[in-house]
Amino acid sequence: MARRSNAARRDASAARRREGIRSQPLRAERRGVLQVAGAALLWSLGGIGIKAIAEPPLKIAAYRSATAAVALFLLFRPKLAGRGPGFFAASACCAACLTTFVVATKWTTAANAVFLQYSGVVWVFLLAPLVVGEPRHARRLFVPRAAVWRPDWHTWLEPDLFLVTAERLRTTDAGRLDTADLVVEALSAGSATYDRTAKADTYAALGVRERWLVDLERRAIEQRVLEAGRWRVAGVHAGSAAFEAAVFPGLTVVPEDVFAPA
Numbered sequence: 001m002a003r004r005s006n007a008a009r010r011d012a013s014a015a016r017r018r019e020g021i022r023s024q025p026l027r028a029e030r031r032g033v034l035q036v037a038g039a040a041l042l043w044s045l046g047g048i049g050i051k052a053i054a055e056p057p058l059k060i061a062a063y064r065s066a067t068a069a070v071a072l073f074l075l076f077r078p079k080l081a082g083r084g085p086g087f088f089a090a091s092a093c094c095a096a097c098l099t100t101f102v103v104a105t106k107w108t109t110a111a112n113a114v115f116l117q118y119s120g121v122v123w124v125f126l127l128a129p130l131v132v133g134e135p136r137h138a139r140r141l142f143v144p145r146a147a148v149w150r151p152d153w154h155t156w157l158e159p160d161l162f163l164v165t166a167e168r169l170r171t172t173d174a175g176r177l178d179t180a181d182l183v184v185e186a187l188s189a190g191s192a193t194y195d196r197t198a199k200a201d202t203y204a205a206l207g208v209r210e211r212w213l214v215d216l217e218r219r220a221i222e223q224r225v226l227e228a229g230r231w232r233v234a235g236v237h238a239g240s241a242a243f244e245a246a247v248f249p250g251l252t253v254v255p256e257d258v259f260a261p262a
Helices: 002-052 057-076 085-107 110-132 192-196 198-206
Strands: 139-142 148-150 155-157 161-165 182-187 210-215 220-227 230-237
Touching: 002 057, 002 085, 057 085, 148 198, 155 198, 182 192, 192 198, 198 230
Parallel strands: 182 210
Antiparallel strands: 139 161, 148 155, 161 182, 210 220, 220 230
């Protein structure tokens, strides 16, 4: 009887150990989900905190960064010895991103700040191929605040980015452009309908030859080409497949790179 009792205890102990081993990944997964949820909650509350604190934005940014630095040091004990120039360059970019986010949140709404932040990521990845693509001499890139306008039509449009051929610029003042060859715009919930309808018609009337509509939510780029005064959707591009500009052969963009995290 004693032997059977001891054997039963051993079997029960082994069963508990097996159950504990099986439950460890589940516990780790739950812990990971809770940590991600906690990080998302704290990040979401950041805008409220920035708005609530009656201090200058740069001072708030300094407080946030100092708190983060202390927390990271206590948790991970990082070593700065042996870090190369790339590490410090990345750190400077991160600091600039966090500082400008605080300033933008202080000066406008948190939603606008987040939109500007993600738009900035899009433009960073779009600017490189637009500027560096071949042939480099065939076009000029214009950034925000540059306009396409017709005073006689009382029309003034400011695309997020647009390109104009070098041939057009030889006969047109860069400060008085009444059309463009390729226009790039980021869609937002409040402007998507206008961008696809009335604004699209205005661009067609001005003779803009191609438009790219960057959908931040769908992570896709809709390519439209003007044909006989009407817009034709040449494709909706997403993922890792590169696509080429219709009016600038050789200018290609990979959507996956555009929407990659900074």
